Amino acid sequence: MARKLLLTHIDVPGINTFEVYRQKGGYVAVEKVIKTMSPEDVVEEVKKSGLRGRGGAGFPTGMKWSFLAKPEGVPRYLVCNADESEPGTFKDRYLMTHIPHALIEGMIVSSFALGANTSYIYVRGEMMPQIRILERAIAEAKEKGFLGKNILGSGYDLEIYVQPGGGAYICGEETALLESLEGKRGNPRIKPPFPAIAGLYNCPTVVNNVESIAATVPIINLGGEEYAKIGVERSTGTKLISASGNIVKPGVYEIELGLPVEEFIYSEEYCGGIANGKRMKAVVAGGSSVPILPANLILKTAAGNSRLMTYESLADGGFQTGTMLGSGGFIVFDEDQCVVRNTWNFARFYHHESCGQCSPCREGTGWMEKVLHKIESGHGSMSDIDLLWDVQRKIEGNTICPLGDAAAWPVAAAIRHFRDEFEWHILHPEESQTRNYGLAHYADPLQPIVS
Amino acid sequence: MLSVKQHNENVTFSPELLAKFGEVVSRYPEGKQKSGLLPILHLVQAEFGWVSADAMDQVAVYLHILPIEVYEVATFYTMFLLEPKGKYVLEICRTGPCCLVGAERIMGHLEQKLGVREGEVTADGLFSWRGVECLAACGFGPVLQIGPEYTFYENLNEAKVDELIDNLKAKTE
Numbered sequence: 001m002a003r004k005l006l007l008t009h010i011d012v013p014g015i016n017t018f019e020v021y022r023q024k025g026g027y028v029a030v031e032k033v034i035k036t037m038s039p040e041d042v043v044e045e046v047k048k049s050g051l052r053g054r055g056g057a058g059f060p061t062g063m064k065w066s067f068l069a070k071p072e073g074v075p076r077y078l079v080c081n082a083d084e085s086e087p088g089t090f091k092d093r094y095l096m097t098h099i100p101h102a103l104i105e106g107m108i109v110s111s112f113a114l115g116a117n118t119s120y121i122y123v124r125g126e127m128m129p130q131i132r133i134l135e136r137a138i139a140e141a142k143e144k145g146f147l148g149k150n151i152l153g154s155g156y157d158l159e160i161y162v163q164p165g166g167g168a169y170i171c172g173e174e175t176a177l178l179e180s181l182e183g184k185r186g187n188p189r190i191k192p193p194f195p196a197i198a199g200l201y202n203c204p205t206v207v208n209n210v211e212s213i214a215a216t217v218p219i220i221n222l223g224g225e226e227y228a229k230i231g232v233e234r235s236t237g238t239k240l241i242s243a244s245g246n247i248v249k250p251g252v253y254e255i256e257l258g259l260p261v262e263e264f265i266y267s268e269e270y271c272g273g274i275a276n277g278k279r280m281k282a283v284v285a286g287g288s289s290v291p292i293l294p295a296n297l298i299l300k301t302a303a304g305n306s307r308l309m310t311y312e313s314l315a316d317g318g319f320q321t322g323t324m325l326g327s328g329g330f331i332v333f334d335e336d337q338c339v340v341r342n343t344w345n346f347a348r349f350y351h352h353e354s355c356g357q358c359s360p361c362r363e364g365t366g367w368m369e370k371v372l373h374k375i376e377s378g379h380g381s382m383s384d385i386d387l388l389w390d391v392q393r394k395i396e397g398n399t400i401c402p403l404g405d406a407a408a409w410p411v412a413a414a415i416r417h418f419r420d421e422f423e424w425h426i427l428h429p430e431e432s433q434t435r436n437y438g439l440a441h442y443a444d445p446l447q448p449i450v451s
Numbered sequence: 452m453l454s455v456k457q458h459n460e461n462v463t464f465s466p467e468l469l470a471k472f473g474e475v476v477s478r479y480p481e482g483k484q485k486s487g488l489l490p491i492l493h494l495v496q497a498e499f500g501w502v503s504a505d506a507m508d509q510v511a512v513y514l515h516i517l518p519i520e521v522y523e524v525a526t527f528y529t530m531f532l533l534e535p536k537g538k539y540v541l542e543i544c545r546t547g548p549c550c551l552v553g554a555e556r557i558m559g560h561l562e563q564k565l566g567v568r569e570g571e572v573t574a575d576g577l578f579s580w581r582g583v584e585c586l587a588a589c590g591f592g593p594v595l596q597i598g599p600e601y602t603f604y605e606n607l608n609e610a611k612v613d614e615l616i617d618n619l620k621a622k623t624e
Contacts, residue, residue: 184524
């Protein structure tokens, strides 16, 4: 069995309560940092651990922390990004539902390191049940003296509050999240200044993903150097992977970074292979915004090496033949799935979720949705493929926040790797409405488009 | 954008509701009470089933902000219902991963079972349904949620949808 650090006790009954979590070694990291370490020591351990942001961007967490400005007399804030909205990603919901204290303990450790006395957990509004769970966990921790005034007699004060969002994907972008937390529309801010200088209420702020914050607990318990020994090269530690799509066992798995992709998909310990005895067609490895890869390229790199679940290996070959680990949202497509339809679906998502500030994204996502719908419903022409390519290229890199890139990449990758399928839709408009291109000679008839 | 039907002049915030508003506002530093806007709009929607322009005006007064600051937020976030809907609003995920495991089929079934199109209300006033974007439950799809507590119903099939709707009907009879 592979090593687990976050989900070690996931099967223990009552692990969602303070009592059981504590019995299993919970809050030892809080005792350790508060009684034996300085905030700088904690930052140093996280730096040594090599932990990279688990929300998608993969930026080193310790380095992000070290950028935090510390002017005299100005409060600093830690904000946890629990706005998990990237299609294919559901690990944070899983962690907060089953082991809420792992996040609360991580929040205390991280807040202590950053010198924050008030911290917020911004949870997407649809997760009301998880909000209740976290509020209960906070109340339990407070009752036991791990939160509130003078924690464990140290003189350190910390309050944690849970803030609901309103159902906007864009609020997963850290500056949009801060706007939302201030009670405004989720429009991303122009950077610089970065939140480390001017974040929440214009004060120095760190925004970290749920899983990154929870990972600080095993980092403190093991020590940064020990943590860094897990994994491969610059992909240290363990990662929660949300596995969905046409696999035998969808769910959340904790893997050691460096696991071969093939083992993750086909072994009984993880996904258990493709459902219903079908063959694999494609994989989106890191949430909807990363490039989709056909089966052959996800299992092996273009150079013929085994593809590993690491930041580096998944990105091997750049966007020509590689993809990204992203948030770890691993979506598997079987032979009967239609790449054109899925690309249209994702384009609709990004059009719906664009905040509308930047013209290339606001207009471009709409164009991509329309053109893809036209092709998928059998009315496309060959020039539409070039049009799509042109539009996505003009969005990428031309927007304030990465939503534009996130909308452009899936379209570009689908055309790059599955152009024959787009052309088939255009050359066989009637047939494309009765069957999928697939890998197979046959397929289930398509469902009518629900619009 | 706000039409006449979006008015509900009978909106009065009860002392219990106002106490909850007070608890929300206590979470932020002094002068930053506007941060409470989203939580308060959720409380308003849970209480009245939707967020009317009149309710927004009163929220603005409560938070010492302009009405436009409330309108622009309520219209930005898709969770806020700006007109009356059914007692139960079934929100089904329509994004890629759920579609790989049959969400579009389930949407068709919902439409047939309830006999209303997306966004409409059934004649008895009990149900509305709409497709929403990814609910972060991709491994357990197809999935739908029902507010105000946002209970999730996962791994849906036609039989489960029928049972859910029948149970909700029985509960209100």
